Amino acid sequence: MAFFDLLSNVLSNAFIALLILLLVAFLGYCLYIKYTHMKYDHIPGPPRDSFLLGHSPTILRIMREGGMLHDKFLEWAEIYGPVYRINGLHLVILNVACPEATKEVLMSAKHPKDGSTYKKLFYLFGKRFLGNGLITAQDHEMWYKQRRIMDPAFSSLYLRGLMGTFNERAEKMMERLSEIADKNMEAKMLQLVNCVTLDVIAKVAFGVELDLLNTTSPFPKAIEVCLRGMTYYVRDGFFQLKPKNRPFVKEVREACHLLRSTGAKWIHQRKTAMQNGEEVPKDILTHIIKTSAAEETMTEENEKFMLDNFVTFFIAGQETTANQLAFCIMELTRHPEIQEKLRKEVEEVIGMKQEISYDDLGKLVYLSQVLKETLRLYSTAPGTSRELGEEITIDGIRIPVGTSLMFSSYVCGRLERFFKDPLKFDPDRFHPDAPKPYYCYYPFALGPRSCLGQNFAQMEAKVVMAKLIQRFNWELVPGQTFEIEDTGTLRPKSGVVCSVKHRKNDI
């Protein structure tokens, strides 16, 4: 009996000690939160929902309701000015919409990519995802080494050589649209352009023919699931702990596995071809293999690193361009006058010829303006973030070293103080004689970490749009909205379903 009394005494004392310990830890954590508040409360910002959770409840509610978080950021930027703070537990991130600060931070290599976002993307729910690839690498040396090796695959000389593939794949989409028009069916434009851009990246980056317009493939869905998973993973630290999210987390992990195992297979095939002395293209895959160590010293980590870049290019090289095209097609449905102007330009530059040349692209000036304006209103990769390497001042406000800064090209593109009547779709803002926007328009980011595939993407987009304008008229079918879906990248929510007619039938 005495033994059990003693045991229960010891256990209850241990329990009380544990409770006290937890309480002390909690109080310590609260003090730490208070300290971060004091460090940043001189910076304006919306009132916190709660001391502990900061603005997280608002953010999570918007995400739960399928809303556009970036519109909330825009609303706050309108109220709180060029820099404002967002809190979540002990974390603070500042949203910056100040051209001078944007220039100072993004154009310099002193401020690395922000660890709280990019470190997280190393893994996705426990599966290695973007790892140390080009987008996520934070260490400057590690990033620079990769970028130098990859650069030649994006030189204008190399890009010229891709015109054949751009034309060929876009032509397949036109063939499909032609069938759709003949049969009076509906064209799911977002899906179609997704097939084109994925076909293009698979072919020119990895030398693989997917032909997604004629075959089914698990890749488009896998990419979408990974991107959606990324937003929850980065924005909601508790997402995977909630039992109701388990099936989705499993789906994301499987999608991630599919991409990485596909990469492993394609890399293995290419390396075998290289070892057999076969001639291989100097494409992105060859460069990815080069970014890793020489074969004799190839370690497991080197293999993983190659897959990091495989997944990076597979995702970065496709989705954002497809979404830009879909938004552009969507906007043109409500601007017949812009469509007409585009038609005249396409007729003058290309006429009825099928093969669009590199030189033609340079002459499609108004189409460039339209594509730029599309990215102003619909910045498909809506922002980037940095960790301050040294203290700076924004609008007279001191920002301490180590602070996380978010730069949203979506927010800047829609602020009245940068673009008059911002919701108006007006390609003349980008007329060659118009003043260039001063560090408030950066859909491809800016500075050393800006998009490597910018020219690639805009060449591809121009080829697809020019052919579309040359051959078809299109209208949104009833019931379509102009809403935006935030899946990490931005896409048109209702998929831009259109009725399509041959142009010649219209004349």
Ligand code: HEM
């Ligand atoms: C409309 C199409 C595109 C848009 C709007 C876009 C936008 C961006 C943005 C905003 C970044 C910076 C990301 C960040 O800081 O987190 C970025 C980086 C990058 N993009 Fe793109 N991108 C597009 C197409 C492409 C294409 C087609 C490729 C490849 C074929 C590509 C490859 C990359 C790479 C490799 C990086 C990382 C660059 C570095 O840090 O060195 N992108 N892109």
